[in-house]
Amino acid sequence: EAQVTQNPRYLITVTGKKLTVTCSQNMNHEYMSWYRQDPGLGLRQIYYSMNVEVTDKGDVPEGYKVSRKEKRNFPLILESPSPNQTSLYFCASSPGEGLAGYEQYFGPGTRLTVT
């Protein structure tokens, strides 16, 4: 089954404790992206990647890092989480060619709470 998977689905952590949220897709997609969803704000892009070793900042990159060492994986790293990073996080992927690049497949989400 074609899908985007994220782990963990739920995470409660404390301020300053480094964490990684994994994202993996099995559709051989070139393009991957991370979003955060906050009430009343919709989804906002954190980082994106056009291909292996190619990443760039989205609208709200502060406090986050990403890496793309393999085509299928795109982990989101919070080196020193803070309470304002409490949010629902989504990973997405798309073929990344022409208009199909906009047709993004989303993972199930990771709900992160930072205390």
Place this chain on the structure above:
Amino acid sequence: AQSVTQPDIHITVSEGASLELRCNYSYGATPYLFWYVQSPGQGLQLLLKYFSGDTLVQGIKGFEAEFKRSQSSFNLRKPSVHWSDAAEYFCAVGRRMDSSYKLIFGSGTRLLVRP
């Protein structure tokens, strides 16, 4: 700057009734437009998309949307709502920025369905 407005935070309809969810966008060029649905605890699923051509587009689950350039709108409709349609709905505009297939989301409309 591009933006997407969904003026209704919540909408409640009776099962079997018709539905229209509003979406207005601000974008200079011809927009690429999308509707996504987010069921409780799930990721976002693409309902339908508009790139060009026929301004009335059909999607999955019996949904349709009409692009009206004069009104900068892309409203989502369904003639008869089912209880399983209860979810949150997001309108989005797609724009190529640098190398990103950027989706700009509205803040969402939560649909409640009365039995």
